[in-house]
Amino acid sequence: MSQPNEGQDRLDYQETADITEVHASILREHAEPVANSMPIPTWLGVLCAGALCWAGVYVGLFNGGFSSKIYNEYESSPAAFFPLPGGQQKGGGEVAEMPLLAFGEKVYGNRCVACHQASGLGGNGVPPLVGSEWVDGSEYGEKRMVALILKGMQGPVTVKGVSYNALMPNWDGLKDREIAGVITYIRQAWGNKGTGEITEAQVKAAKKEFMSQAGAWKVEQLKAIPTDAKLDGGGAAKADAPKAAAPVADVPKADAPKAAEPTPGAGSFDLAASIAAGKTVYMQTCLACHQPTGMGIPGAFPPLAATEFVNVDQRRLVAITLKGIQGPLKVNGVAYAAAMPNLELTYPLLKDDKNVADVLNYVRNNFTNKNDAPITPDLVGKVRKEFAERAAQWTEQELLNFPPAK
Ligand code: HEC
Numbered sequence: 001m002s003q004p005n006e007g008q009d010r011l012d013y014q015e016t017a018d019i020t021e022v023h024a025s026i027l028r029e030h031a032e033p034v035a036n037s038m039p040i041p042t043w044l045g046v047l048c049a050g051a052l053c054w055a056g057v058y059v060g061l062f063n064g065g066f067s068s069k070i071y072n073e074y075e076s077s078p079a080a081f082f083p084l085p086g087g088q089q090k091g092g093g094e095v096a097e098m099p100l101l102a103f104g105e106k107v108y109g110n111r112c113v114a115c116h117q118a119s120g121l122g123g124n125g126v127p128p129l130v131g132s133e134w135v136d137g138s139e140y141g142e143k144r145m146v147a148l149i150l151k152g153m154q155g156p157v158t159v160k161g162v163s164y165n166a167l168m169p170n171w172d173g174l175k176d177r178e179i180a181g182v183i184t185y186i187r188q189a190w191g192n193k194g195t196g197e198i199t200e201a202q203v204k205a206a207k208k209e210f211m212s213q214a215g216a217w218k219v220e221q222l223k224a225i226p227t228d229a230k231l232d233g234g235g236a237a238k239a240d241a242p243k244a245a246a247p248v249a250d251v252p253k254a255d256a257p258k259a260a261e262p263t264p265g266a267g268s269f270d271l272a273a274s275i276a277a278g279k280t281v282y283m284q285t286c287l288a289c290h291q292p293t294g295m296g297i298p299g300a301f302p303p304l305a306a307t308e309f310v311n312v313d314q315r316r317l318v319a320i321t322l323k324g325i326q327g328p329l330k331v332n333g334v335a336y337a338a339a340m341p342n343l344e345l346t347y348p349l350l351k352d353d354k355n356v357a358d359v360l361n362y363v364r365n366n367f368t369n370k371n372d373a374p375i376t377p378d379l380v381g382k383v384r385k386e387f388a389e390r391a392a393q394w395t396e397q398e399l400l401n402f403p404p405a406k
């Protein structure tokens, strides 16, 4: 009998593999972890140090003084944009250091350009500033101009022969320097020949003087400010302002006794009733040419608003209405060439003295006109009689030298 297990049991004790060899191969395949224990590679350290050095040098060289205005091109060096007189260089200057004229151009671009256009030529019912008599001609006055810009104006106004009837807004909310600048600018831009500057002090003085002016100026009010009136901050010219309100109405008031004297019953004349009755007559006799607005038609029929022929001499106005006008006639600076017919002959309605008086009282108290002194039927009768022999229409010469009442 053999013992088969005997030899096998022995094998367990005769190991041939060395334990350390087995461990070595395991070690080879799974290296020990080395996290958090390795130094930064040298090349990376050098790169970082280099970048830091470069950044430091860059900021040192190009910091711009760490100024907040460094990227605002104008403010960082205004001299480059608007050279200061005498070559002064003022880095980081304020806008107020901009010369007044250049500053005014900016204000114009912000505030006025929408209506008056960059060209200053206006359009769409807005008058031009280029060659305008108001900006740079017969109607210009230092004080008048500042008043106009501060408070605005309402039509009708004639600029370069064209009538405008709109509203120019008021600008008294702008700073003194803005007003001074924009006026100085429009006086010199586009070939306008205005010289010198309007100063901040002048604007300040005007703001004070015209403080009580409510609403936009009427043209007559502006015209009542003399063109040679100066602005210096003194209150000497203060008396102008209230008077300015009704210059047109003042003139006929002085006329009133003259007209009323030879006309008994004028004292109790009912002006309001006459004006109301005159409206119907106007619709039938004047409206076709002078228009419902009394503004006429530019280039053809003159306005009846704020004209000297309507508001000054009562006798002359009656005479015009009866006989008409021939040849050229200048009305508020604008020349008209069409003729106004002899209405006495054209409209039977106007053979009645009362109708003539009524229509004229209506005209003289509408379209911005205001005249307390009435035109009476008696006056119309007298004028009609005085010129009864006359058939011809009046000429401009005759009207300008109209004879006083006999
Ligand atoms: C909303 C439109 C509008 C704006 C904005 C405006 N205007 Fe006017 N302006 C007018 C109108 C309309 C008239 C004419 C008013 C009238 O018909 O009575 C006028 C009239 C004038 C006049 C007098 C008439 C002439 O042509 O000479 C002057 C000067 C003037 N404007 C200057 C200015 C200035 C300066 C500014 C900017 C601060 C300005 N305007 C901004 C509409 C405007």
Ligand code: HEC
Binding pocket: 282, 285, 286, 287, 288, 289, 290, 300, 301, 302, 303, 304, 307, 308, 309, 310, 317, 320, 321, 325, 326, 327, 328, 329, 331, 336, 337, 338, 339, 340, 341, 343, 359, 360, 363
């Ligand atoms: C057929 C057209 C026509 C009719 C109708 C007419 N007018 Fe005229 N009117 C004119 C013309 C044109 C002129 C300018 C005359 C000229 O250029 O010589 C004028 C000028 C005037 C003037 C002087 C200028 C001015 O504008 O102040 C007065 C005042 C006037 N008319 C008042 C009247 C009254 C009042 C009536 C109605 C009772 C009337 N007119 C009817 C065409 C007319």
